[in-house]
């Protein structure tokens with residue numbers, strides 16, 4: 001077995017376990033207390049004190065003026081795109097290497113994703129490739145930018161902070177501003193990650209987060225939209241609550257709305273988890289440092305690290321192997337020996353639903369897909 005030393009090392013970091021998952025949640029604080037309190041209050045569904053408290057905590061964390069809780073991260077992204085004005089037939093610039101939810105949320109509207117390349121260092125959307133794409137295909141007009149290849153409006157740009165590593169979001173924001181393209185950050189993986197001291201998700205018109213069970217902290221299921229724009233925040237809240245016009249008893253609705261509100265029961269869990277976020281991130285950064293020391297001595301394997309302007313949450317630690325064959329050997333040896341590891345997501349443009357979408361110069365995405373493996377990254381007790 002080629003990777004025995006690595007497997008033994010990972011097992012030594014998570015002792016007394018037959019199987020080491022990639023990322024498991026930890027409930028070390030007020031989780032049971034707050035959830036029991038939500039039950040006792042009878043407010044377990046889409047209205048309740050914990051939903052409000054959760055939104056306030058997200059505002060404090062990200063520095064955004066407004067936060068809107070949603071039922072999951074995918075619905076947060078869907079709503080952010082809708083309130084940003086993305087319509088059927090529009091195009092949305094994103095990255096080829098991302099989790100499927102990014103491309104799905106764009107598709108729910110009937111808009112088409114365009115898959116651009118990622119940056120070798122940040123693993124997120126490449127600012128250089130975004131700029132090059134817009135110079136080649138972007139056509140500035142009165143109401144924004146169109147894609148000269150298709151004639152469709154480019155209605156938004158959605159970069160993703162891959163595995164919690166912040167992308168070069170200040171440059172991406174500047175490019176989007178120059179081309180008058182609304183910027184929505186998919187920060188689902190980067191809760192607790194900062195770029196130049198500013199929380200990820202706070203650079204664009206809106207940012208979205210996920211509180212799924214495998215993320216840095218969890219609500220069981222949940223999501224959030226953050227923004228400084230009061231009108232957009234109000235509209236997002238309205239649309240996620242069936243677009244009901246407030247009234248003491250009448251049922252009037254002024255849009256096709258969604259049942260996308262986070263239940264109070266989940267918000268109770270999320271509040272308790274957010275209280276521990278800073279400690280979890282410190283714990284995860286220590287684990288990354290431990291991995292870094294170990295893999296600096298292992299030939300043919302490199303650990304992905306945060307850039308100089310970034311403070312990453314190290315949600316999932318990522319290794320780069322020398323080629324696809326080495327990657328497959330590593331995946332096979334670890335997974336058959338009780339150490340869960342996963343490859344990067346299959347590139348979006350290769351999936352049958354998206355094969356007709358434009359993708360452009362995605363060589364770094366392909367290079368990373370061939371080599372990347374995520375390794376166990378849970379908070380250590």
Ligand SMILES: *Cc1c(COP(=O)(O)O)cnc(C)c1O
Pocket residue numbers: 072073074075098099101102160186188189209210211212221222223
């Ligand atoms: C987890 C995730 C989402 C979706 O979040 P859910 O809460 O699972 O709906 C969206 N985008 C990215 C990049 C993610 O990793």
